[in-house]
Amino acid sequence: MNRAIIFDLDGTLIDSAPDIHAAANAVLSGEDLPLVTFEQSRSFVGRGARIFVERMERAVTGRNTPTLTDHLHTRFLHFYERAHENTRIYPGVVEVLEGLRSDGYALGLCTNKPMGPTRAVLAHLGWERLFSVVIGGDSLPVAKPDPAPLMAVIEGLGLTLPQITYIGDSETDAATAERAGARFGLFTEGYRHTAPEDMYHQFRFDDYRHLPTHLKDPAA
Incomplete structure:
Protein backbone atom coordinates (compact mmCIF):
# COMPACT_ATOMS: atom_id res chain seq x y z
CA MET A 1 0.00 0.00 0.00
CA GLU A 81 4.85 36.03 -5.47
CA ARG A 82 1.94 38.40 -4.88
CA ALA A 83 -0.53 36.81 -7.30
CA HIS A 84 -3.14 35.03 -5.15
CA GLU A 85 -6.36 36.99 -5.46
CA ASN A 86 -7.97 34.87 -8.18
CA THR A 87 -6.37 31.50 -7.37
CA ARG A 88 -8.92 28.84 -6.49
CA ILE A 89 -8.61 25.38 -4.96
CA TYR A 90 -10.22 22.72 -7.15
CA PRO A 91 -13.47 21.30 -5.76
CA GLY A 92 -13.00 18.46 -3.29
CA VAL A 93 -9.26 18.99 -2.81
CA VAL A 94 -9.41 20.17 0.80
CA GLU A 95 -11.61 17.30 1.92
CA VAL A 96 -9.45 14.72 0.13
CA LEU A 97 -6.19 16.08 1.52
CA GLU A 98 -7.62 16.04 5.04
CA GLY A 99 -8.91 12.50 4.48
CA LEU A 100 -5.57 11.25 3.20
CA ARG A 101 -3.78 12.62 6.24
CA SER A 102 -6.36 11.04 8.51
CA ASP A 103 -5.77 7.72 6.74
CA GLY A 104 -2.05 7.95 7.54
CA TYR A 105 -0.67 9.08 4.19
CA ALA A 106 2.25 11.50 4.12
CA LEU A 107 1.81 14.33 1.61
CA GLY A 108 4.51 15.79 -0.60
CA LEU A 109 4.56 18.59 -3.17
CA CYS A 110 6.62 18.56 -6.39
CA THR A 111 6.04 21.65 -8.52
CA ASN A 112 7.87 23.63 -11.17
CA LYS A 113 6.60 26.82 -9.51
CA PRO A 114 9.59 28.62 -7.93
CA MET A 115 9.86 28.27 -4.17
CA GLY A 116 9.11 31.93 -3.46
CA PRO A 117 5.69 31.92 -5.14
CA THR A 118 5.07 28.37 -3.88
CA ARG A 119 5.63 29.32 -0.25
CA ALA A 120 3.57 32.48 -0.75
CA VAL A 121 0.53 30.68 -2.15
CA LEU A 122 0.76 27.90 0.45
CA ALA A 123 0.72 30.57 3.16
CA HIS A 124 -2.20 32.32 1.47
CA LEU A 125 -4.16 29.05 1.48
CA GLY A 126 -3.15 28.12 5.02
CA TRP A 127 -1.27 25.08 3.72
CA GLU A 128 2.18 25.86 5.18
CA ARG A 129 2.29 22.65 7.24
CA LEU A 130 0.19 20.44 5.00
CA PHE A 131 3.06 18.94 2.98
CA SER A 132 5.94 17.16 4.69
CA VAL A 133 8.34 17.85 1.80
CA VAL A 134 8.09 20.63 -0.80
CA ILE A 135 10.34 20.84 -3.87
CA GLY A 136 9.94 23.79 -6.23
CA GLY A 137 11.14 24.55 -9.72
CA ASP A 138 14.29 26.24 -8.45
CA SER A 139 15.08 23.87 -5.57
CA LEU A 140 17.46 21.82 -7.72
CA PRO A 141 19.64 22.59 -10.76
CA VAL A 142 17.04 20.76 -12.88
CA ALA A 143 13.24 20.89 -12.97
CA LYS A 144 10.49 18.55 -14.15
CA PRO A 145 10.24 16.63 -16.48
CA ASP A 146 13.65 15.59 -15.16
CA PRO A 147 12.74 13.01 -12.49
CA ALA A 148 15.22 14.42 -9.95
CA PRO A 149 12.71 16.75 -8.22
CA LEU A 150 10.22 13.92 -7.74
CA MET A 151 12.94 11.62 -6.47
CA ALA A 152 14.06 14.36 -4.06
CA VAL A 153 10.57 14.50 -2.56
CA ILE A 154 10.51 10.72 -2.21
CA GLU A 155 13.91 10.74 -0.54
CA GLY A 156 12.84 13.56 1.75
CA LEU A 157 9.86 11.49 2.85
CA GLY A 158 12.16 8.58 3.60
CA LEU A 159 10.32 6.34 1.15
CA THR A 160 10.92 4.47 -2.12
CA LEU A 161 9.18 4.58 -5.48
CA PRO A 162 6.78 1.67 -4.82
CA GLN A 163 5.51 3.48 -1.72
CA ILE A 164 4.25 6.62 -3.48
CA THR A 165 1.76 7.80 -6.06
CA TYR A 166 2.34 11.02 -7.95
CA ILE A 167 -0.66 13.16 -8.95
CA GLY A 168 -0.41 15.77 -11.70
CA ASP A 169 -2.28 17.35 -14.57
CA SER A 170 0.14 17.98 -17.42
CA GLU A 171 2.41 16.44 -19.99
CA THR A 172 5.34 17.58 -17.85
CA ASP A 173 4.00 15.68 -14.83
CA ALA A 174 3.29 12.56 -16.88
CA ALA A 175 6.79 12.62 -18.38
CA THR A 176 8.32 13.12 -14.93
CA ALA A 177 6.48 10.11 -13.54
CA GLU A 178 7.30 7.97 -16.55
CA ARG A 179 11.02 8.78 -16.40
CA ALA A 180 11.05 8.04 -12.68
CA GLY A 181 9.03 4.84 -13.06
CA ALA A 182 6.43 6.18 -10.63
CA ARG A 183 2.76 5.33 -10.35
CA PHE A 184 0.93 8.33 -11.80
CA GLY A 185 -2.63 9.59 -11.42
CA LEU A 186 -3.71 12.14 -14.03
CA PHE A 187 -6.11 14.91 -12.99
CA THR A 188 -7.81 15.67 -16.28
CA GLU A 189 -9.22 19.13 -15.43
CA GLY A 190 -5.88 20.95 -15.33
CA TYR A 191 -3.60 22.47 -17.93
CA ARG A 192 -2.78 19.58 -20.26
CA HIS A 193 -2.88 19.94 -24.06
CA THR A 194 -2.80 16.23 -24.96
CA ALA A 195 -5.70 13.79 -24.86
CA PRO A 196 -5.60 11.83 -21.57
CA GLU A 197 -5.49 8.48 -23.34
CA ASP A 198 -2.26 9.54 -25.06
CA MET A 199 -0.50 10.38 -21.79
CA TYR A 200 1.36 8.09 -19.40
CA HIS A 201 -0.78 7.26 -16.35
CA GLN A 202 -2.01 4.35 -14.27
CA PHE A 203 -5.35 6.00 -13.58
CA ARG A 204 -7.11 9.26 -14.31
CA PHE A 205 -9.88 11.23 -12.64
CA ASP A 206 -11.84 14.44 -13.12
CA ASP A 207 -13.32 14.71 -9.61
CA TYR A 208 -11.28 14.62 -6.41
CA ARG A 209 -13.99 12.63 -4.68
CA HIS A 210 -12.88 9.67 -6.82
CA LEU A 211 -9.17 9.88 -5.95
CA PRO A 212 -9.24 7.82 -2.70
CA THR A 213 -10.86 4.92 -4.53
CA HIS A 214 -8.12 4.93 -7.17
CA LEU A 215 -5.42 5.06 -4.52
CA LYS A 216 -6.79 1.97 -2.80
CA ASP A 217 -7.07 0.00 -6.04
CA PRO A 218 -3.73 -1.76 -6.69
CA ALA A 219 -4.78 -2.46 -10.27
CA ALA A 220 -5.24 1.23 -11.03
Whole structure:
Protein backbone atom coordinates (compact mmCIF):
# COMPACT_ATOMS: atom_id res chain seq x y z
CA MET A 1 0.00 0.00 0.00
CA ASN A 2 1.17 3.53 -0.78
CA ARG A 3 2.45 5.47 2.20
CA ALA A 4 2.65 8.90 0.55
CA ILE A 5 0.90 10.89 -2.14
CA ILE A 6 2.95 13.52 -3.95
CA PHE A 7 1.12 16.29 -5.78
CA ASP A 8 1.90 18.84 -8.43
CA LEU A 9 0.44 22.27 -7.57
CA ASP A 10 -0.72 24.51 -10.43
CA GLY A 11 -3.44 22.86 -12.46
CA THR A 12 -3.55 19.93 -10.04
CA LEU A 13 -4.54 21.24 -6.61
CA ILE A 14 -5.17 24.87 -7.52
CA ASP A 15 -6.29 26.81 -10.56
CA SER A 16 -3.81 29.68 -10.55
CA ALA A 17 -4.02 30.47 -14.29
CA PRO A 18 -5.95 33.76 -13.81
CA ASP A 19 -3.32 35.12 -11.42
CA ILE A 20 -0.45 33.94 -13.60
CA HIS A 21 -2.09 35.71 -16.54
CA ALA A 22 -2.45 38.90 -14.48
CA ALA A 23 1.21 38.73 -13.40
CA ALA A 24 2.33 38.23 -17.00
CA ASN A 25 0.39 41.22 -18.27
CA ALA A 26 1.53 43.39 -15.36
CA VAL A 27 5.10 42.73 -16.50
CA LEU A 28 4.37 43.35 -20.17
CA SER A 29 2.38 46.51 -19.48
CA GLY A 30 5.27 47.89 -17.43
CA GLU A 31 7.60 47.33 -20.37
CA ASP A 32 5.18 48.79 -22.96
CA LEU A 33 5.01 45.41 -24.67
CA PRO A 34 1.88 43.81 -26.16
CA LEU A 35 -0.26 41.87 -23.70
CA VAL A 36 -1.00 38.13 -23.92
CA THR A 37 -4.42 36.52 -23.84
CA PHE A 38 -5.54 34.24 -21.05
CA GLU A 39 -5.33 31.22 -23.35
CA GLN A 40 -1.80 32.15 -24.41
CA SER A 41 -0.71 32.55 -20.81
CA ARG A 42 -2.32 29.27 -19.76
CA SER A 43 -0.52 27.47 -22.58
CA PHE A 44 2.85 28.72 -21.30
CA VAL A 45 2.41 27.07 -17.87
CA GLY A 46 4.08 23.81 -16.84
CA ARG A 47 7.83 24.05 -17.26
CA GLY A 48 8.65 26.65 -14.63
CA ALA A 49 8.79 30.45 -14.46
CA ARG A 50 11.85 30.91 -16.66
CA ILE A 51 10.38 28.94 -19.57
CA PHE A 52 7.03 30.66 -19.02
CA VAL A 53 8.77 34.02 -19.47
CA GLU A 54 10.70 32.79 -22.52
CA ARG A 55 7.44 31.67 -24.13
CA MET A 56 5.73 34.93 -23.20
CA GLU A 57 8.57 37.04 -24.58
CA ARG A 58 8.68 35.06 -27.82
CA ALA A 59 4.91 35.45 -28.23
CA VAL A 60 5.01 39.25 -27.99
CA THR A 61 8.39 40.06 -29.57
CA GLY A 62 8.96 37.10 -31.89
CA ARG A 63 12.27 36.16 -30.28
CA ASN A 64 14.20 35.74 -27.03
CA THR A 65 16.92 38.22 -26.09
CA PRO A 66 18.89 37.03 -23.03
CA THR A 67 19.12 40.46 -21.39
CA LEU A 68 15.42 41.15 -21.85
CA THR A 69 14.51 37.61 -20.76
CA ASP A 70 16.48 38.05 -17.54
CA HIS A 71 14.76 41.37 -16.85
CA LEU A 72 11.27 40.04 -17.62
CA HIS A 73 11.94 36.98 -15.45
CA THR A 74 12.92 39.14 -12.48
CA ARG A 75 9.85 41.33 -12.90
CA PHE A 76 7.59 38.31 -13.34
CA LEU A 77 8.79 36.75 -10.09
CA HIS A 78 8.05 40.04 -8.32
CA PHE A 79 4.39 39.92 -9.38
CA TYR A 80 4.13 36.13 -9.21
CA GLU A 81 4.85 36.03 -5.47
CA ARG A 82 1.94 38.40 -4.88
CA ALA A 83 -0.53 36.81 -7.30
CA HIS A 84 -3.14 35.03 -5.15
CA GLU A 85 -6.36 36.99 -5.46
CA ASN A 86 -7.97 34.87 -8.18
CA THR A 87 -6.37 31.50 -7.37
CA ARG A 88 -8.92 28.84 -6.49
CA ILE A 89 -8.61 25.38 -4.96
CA TYR A 90 -10.22 22.72 -7.15
CA PRO A 91 -13.47 21.30 -5.76
CA GLY A 92 -13.00 18.46 -3.29
CA VAL A 93 -9.26 18.99 -2.81
CA VAL A 94 -9.41 20.17 0.80
CA GLU A 95 -11.61 17.30 1.92
CA VAL A 96 -9.45 14.72 0.13
CA LEU A 97 -6.19 16.08 1.52
CA GLU A 98 -7.62 16.04 5.04
CA GLY A 99 -8.91 12.50 4.48
CA LEU A 100 -5.57 11.25 3.20
CA ARG A 101 -3.78 12.62 6.24
CA SER A 102 -6.36 11.04 8.51
CA ASP A 103 -5.77 7.72 6.74
CA GLY A 104 -2.05 7.95 7.54
CA TYR A 105 -0.67 9.08 4.19
CA ALA A 106 2.25 11.50 4.12
CA LEU A 107 1.81 14.33 1.61
CA GLY A 108 4.51 15.79 -0.60
CA LEU A 109 4.56 18.59 -3.17
CA CYS A 110 6.62 18.56 -6.39
CA THR A 111 6.04 21.65 -8.52
CA ASN A 112 7.87 23.63 -11.17
CA LYS A 113 6.60 26.82 -9.51
CA PRO A 114 9.59 28.62 -7.93
CA MET A 115 9.86 28.27 -4.17
CA GLY A 116 9.11 31.93 -3.46
CA PRO A 117 5.69 31.92 -5.14
CA THR A 118 5.07 28.37 -3.88
CA ARG A 119 5.63 29.32 -0.25
CA ALA A 120 3.57 32.48 -0.75
CA VAL A 121 0.53 30.68 -2.15
CA LEU A 122 0.76 27.90 0.45
CA ALA A 123 0.72 30.57 3.16
CA HIS A 124 -2.20 32.32 1.47
CA LEU A 125 -4.16 29.05 1.48
CA GLY A 126 -3.15 28.12 5.02
CA TRP A 127 -1.27 25.08 3.72
CA GLU A 128 2.18 25.86 5.18
CA ARG A 129 2.29 22.65 7.24
CA LEU A 130 0.19 20.44 5.00
CA PHE A 131 3.06 18.94 2.98
CA SER A 132 5.94 17.16 4.69
CA VAL A 133 8.34 17.85 1.80
CA VAL A 134 8.09 20.63 -0.80
CA ILE A 135 10.34 20.84 -3.87
CA GLY A 136 9.94 23.79 -6.23
CA GLY A 137 11.14 24.55 -9.72
CA ASP A 138 14.29 26.24 -8.45
CA SER A 139 15.08 23.87 -5.57
CA LEU A 140 17.46 21.82 -7.72
CA PRO A 141 19.64 22.59 -10.76
CA VAL A 142 17.04 20.76 -12.88
CA ALA A 143 13.24 20.89 -12.97
CA LYS A 144 10.49 18.55 -14.15
CA PRO A 145 10.24 16.63 -16.48
CA ASP A 146 13.65 15.59 -15.16
CA PRO A 147 12.74 13.01 -12.49
CA ALA A 148 15.22 14.42 -9.95
CA PRO A 149 12.71 16.75 -8.22
CA LEU A 150 10.22 13.92 -7.74
CA MET A 151 12.94 11.62 -6.47
CA ALA A 152 14.06 14.36 -4.06
CA VAL A 153 10.57 14.50 -2.56
CA ILE A 154 10.51 10.72 -2.21
CA GLU A 155 13.91 10.74 -0.54
CA GLY A 156 12.84 13.56 1.75
CA LEU A 157 9.86 11.49 2.85
CA GLY A 158 12.16 8.58 3.60
CA LEU A 159 10.32 6.34 1.15
CA THR A 160 10.92 4.47 -2.12
CA LEU A 161 9.18 4.58 -5.48
CA PRO A 162 6.78 1.67 -4.82
CA GLN A 163 5.51 3.48 -1.72
CA ILE A 164 4.25 6.62 -3.48
CA THR A 165 1.76 7.80 -6.06
CA TYR A 166 2.34 11.02 -7.95
CA ILE A 167 -0.66 13.16 -8.95
CA GLY A 168 -0.41 15.77 -11.70
CA ASP A 169 -2.28 17.35 -14.57
CA SER A 170 0.14 17.98 -17.42
CA GLU A 171 2.41 16.44 -19.99
CA THR A 172 5.34 17.58 -17.85
CA ASP A 173 4.00 15.68 -14.83
CA ALA A 174 3.29 12.56 -16.88
CA ALA A 175 6.79 12.62 -18.38
CA THR A 176 8.32 13.12 -14.93
CA ALA A 177 6.48 10.11 -13.54
CA GLU A 178 7.30 7.97 -16.55
CA ARG A 179 11.02 8.78 -16.40
CA ALA A 180 11.05 8.04 -12.68
CA GLY A 181 9.03 4.84 -13.06
CA ALA A 182 6.43 6.18 -10.63
CA ARG A 183 2.76 5.33 -10.35
CA PHE A 184 0.93 8.33 -11.80
CA GLY A 185 -2.63 9.59 -11.42
CA LEU A 186 -3.71 12.14 -14.03
CA PHE A 187 -6.11 14.91 -12.99
CA THR A 188 -7.81 15.67 -16.28
CA GLU A 189 -9.22 19.13 -15.43
CA GLY A 190 -5.88 20.95 -15.33
CA TYR A 191 -3.60 22.47 -17.93
CA ARG A 192 -2.78 19.58 -20.26
CA HIS A 193 -2.88 19.94 -24.06
CA THR A 194 -2.80 16.23 -24.96
CA ALA A 195 -5.70 13.79 -24.86
CA PRO A 196 -5.60 11.83 -21.57
CA GLU A 197 -5.49 8.48 -23.34
CA ASP A 198 -2.26 9.54 -25.06
CA MET A 199 -0.50 10.38 -21.79
CA TYR A 200 1.36 8.09 -19.40
CA HIS A 201 -0.78 7.26 -16.35
CA GLN A 202 -2.01 4.35 -14.27
CA PHE A 203 -5.35 6.00 -13.58
CA ARG A 204 -7.11 9.26 -14.31
CA PHE A 205 -9.88 11.23 -12.64
CA ASP A 206 -11.84 14.44 -13.12
CA ASP A 207 -13.32 14.71 -9.61
CA TYR A 208 -11.28 14.62 -6.41
CA ARG A 209 -13.99 12.63 -4.68
CA HIS A 210 -12.88 9.67 -6.82
CA LEU A 211 -9.17 9.88 -5.95
CA PRO A 212 -9.24 7.82 -2.70
CA THR A 213 -10.86 4.92 -4.53
CA HIS A 214 -8.12 4.93 -7.17
CA LEU A 215 -5.42 5.06 -4.52
CA LYS A 216 -6.79 1.97 -2.80
CA ASP A 217 -7.07 0.00 -6.04
CA PRO A 218 -3.73 -1.76 -6.69
CA ALA A 219 -4.78 -2.46 -10.27
CA ALA A 220 -5.24 1.23 -11.03
